[in-house]
Each structure stands twice: as C-alpha cells, then as structure tokens.
C-alpha cells in the first residue's frame with residue numbers, strides 16, 4: 571500500500587511555505603500518492619530522489635520533466651532536445667552543450683564575470699548610499715545574470731533582455747498544472763516567445779559566444795542545423811531565471827543569518843560553499859518529474875509503466891536522513907550530494923557557470939560589504955517549479 575495524502579504541492583500555501591509539506595511527504599514513506607493528482611507518485615526522500623534521477627533507463631525524461639505526460643498530451647512548446655530527451659538524442663545534444671560549458675570554457679569567462687560582479691556591487695553600494703536601500707532581487711540577483719549570461723551566449727545588450735525573465739517564468743510554470751500561475755505567465759509572455767526564437771538564430775548571436783558555438787557544432791556535423799536554434803533556446807530557457815533565483819535565495823539566506831554573513835565577510839573564500847549551501851537550503855528548482863518507462867519499482871514499491879514520478883529536489887535537500895540539522899543554513903557544511911542541480915545524466919549542464927556566478931557575486935559582496943540588513947518584508951514570486959523572491963529590501967553596510 572502506498573500512503574496517500576491529501577496534499578496539492580501547487581497550492582499557493584505550499585508554494586509560499588513548502589517545508590512543512592516536504593516533511594509530511596518525507597515522513598509518510600519513500601513513495602507516496604497525492605490525492606489531487608491520482609496518476610502520479612512522489613518521492614521526497616534523498617535516497618529515492620537520487621535513485622530515480624540516477625536510473626534513466628527505467629525513469630525517462632522524453633515524456634516530459636513536468637506534470638504533463640507527453641505520451642498522452644502534446645507538450646506546451648516544442649520539446650527540449652536535451653532536457654526532455656532520452657538516448658540517443660540526449661547523448662548527442664548533451665555532448666555538444668557539455669563541451670561548450672566545460673571547465674576550461676568556464677575558466678575563460680571567469681575574469682570577466684568577476685569584474686562584472688565587483689562593478690555591480692560597487693553600483694549597489696552607491697545606490698544604497700543615495701537611497702538607503704537596494705532591492706536584492708532587482709538590483710543584484712536579476713541585474714547580474716541578465717548582464718553576464720546573455721553576454722556570454724552572445725546576445726545584444728539592452729532592456730529587451732528582461733524578456734528572458736518572463737520566458738523563464740513561463741517555462742518553469744509550464745512544468746506544473748495548468749493553474750492560474752501558469753495562465754498568468756502565458757498571458758504575460760505574449761510576443762516574448764517570438765523574440766526568444768528570433769534571438770536563437772545565428773544572425774543575432776555574436777561570433778564565438780556560447781550560442782555561436784552551438785552553430786559551429788552544427789557546421790561540424792555533430793548536430794543538425796535545425797537542432798542548433800533549439801539548443802540555444804535551452805540556454806536561454808534554463809540559464810537565467812535559475813541563477814537569478816539561486817543568487818536571490820543566497821542573498822536571502824545571508825540576510826537572514828547575520829552570523830553566516832560575518833563568517834563570509836571574514837573569509838571571502840567561503841563564497842563558493844556559501845552559495846552551494848544556499849542551493850541546498852532553498853533549492854531554486856524545487857521539483858522535476860520522470861516517467862516510468864516500464865513496470866518497475868521504487869524502494870520496493872511497484873510503479874506501473876507510464877506513471878509520472880514527482881521528484882521533490884528541495885525536500886531531498888532537507889532530508890534529515892541525509893543531512894544533520896537540515897533546516898540550518900551553515901556555510902561551513904560543504905553539502906556535496908545535494909540535488910539542487912539534479913543528478914545522473916540530466917544533471918545541470920550549466921552548473922559550472924551557475925557556481926561561477928554565485929561565487930563571484932558573493933565574494934565581491936564579502937570584500938566590500940560588512941553587513942547586510944533586511945530593511946522591510948520580502949515578497950515571493952510564486953512559480954510552479956522555482957523558489958523565487960519578488961523583492962528583498964536590503965541595506966548594505968560598506969566595509
């Protein structure tokens with residue numbers, strides 16, 4: 571018997587405060603059913619989330635990594651050639667994107683990303699001096715990835731880059747149910763989709779950037795010319811809203827934990843572990859799905875072919891079976907094995923870039939800012955998949 575709970579993880583109260591729900595799901599069993607979604611099973615414990623994501627033969631991505639089962643309903647947008655693909659297509663596209671995002675490639679962008687982080691923190695300090703406060707989300711967490719990532723992909727600069735935020739919001743909402751959040755983000759996205767698709771074309775991409783390198787792989791015959799713009803779309807869909815919230819959640823964690831910020835300020839080399847721990851503590855991508863390819867089992871519990879499996883990454887990241895004092899944000903923890911970037915063959919292909927962004931922003935802050943204080947209540951931006959803040963009023967006290 572699989573425990574069945576009357577819980578809707580997409581209900582606003584659970585999106586606002588997911589942790590009590592995660593605890594209920596984890597404690598009910600290794601695999602649970604949710605009454606509002608009778609066709610799926612859910613895993614909230616670290617062991618099972620890791621096992622499902624690590625077994626791409628039994629648990630596939632090609633039927634979608636959201637709630638919608640592409641075997642029964644068409645995808646909301648043409649499916650991703652990497653995220654929503656299985657072998658052999660995934661093997662082919664992943665090889666190209668992994669190479670473009672290789673450690674060597676990330677090393678080459680490091681100095682530019684670090685300089686941009688320092689310049690931005692200086693601008694925030696100036697703004698703070700004039701106005702008394704900044705918005706941690708708008709002025710830092712959004713401003714930074716919107717500058718460095720599209721630059722690296724090779725998009726022209728300008729205010730239209732904000733389209734990437736609207737598009738990301740819609741893509742991550744589309745992985746949940748067709749609820750009001752999804753409908754609203756689709757309404758807002760309107761002409762943005764056409765802008766995104768146009769900017770996936772080679773003529774909009776600076777030669778040598780990450781986007782152009784995808785076209786070079788097509789020139790070399792590794793992928794087709796038709797696949798190239800779709801893979802640029804993967805960078806534009808997955809590479810901005812994720813890091814925006816990764817940074818926003820890290821700022822939130824540090825603002826809520828002055829003792830952790832004091833440790834970081836005393837030793838800026840803790841920037842990387844502080845970001846990593848923020849990803850564990852407040853996972854940007856809360857959930858992803860798989861679909862059972864055949865009749866199979868999870869923790870000995872039978873799971874029928876074509877069943878959707880909800881993997882609660884954020885719940886796994888606070889599973890007390892895996893982490894001592896899981897609710898504590900502890901920048902000395904070194905949380906290797908967290909699920910914030912997923913796991914297995916679909917584990918985030920952009921994680922080195924995301925880590926670079928987190929590290930250089932937190933290091934720039936640590937060196938220039940003595941204390942971060944919350945000056946008012948924050949607001950949440952609800953999304954079916956992402957843990958996101960709408961605003962975070964902060965005062966930065968210069969070092």
Ligand code: HEM
Pocket residue numbers: 623631635652653654664667671804805808809810812813816854855858859909910911912913915916917918919920921923924
């Ligand atoms: C803090 C920032 C980020 C987080 C938390 C994050 C999280 C994730 C997660 C959990 C997955 C696995 C999805 C699954 O298993 O179905 C994933 C995959 C992916 N991510 Fe990220 N991501 C981040 C940043 C980025 C960036 C900067 C890029 C682009 C350079 C990127 C591109 C991708 C792509 C293309 C995939 C699909 C990989 C595959 O299916 O093989 N992500 N990401």
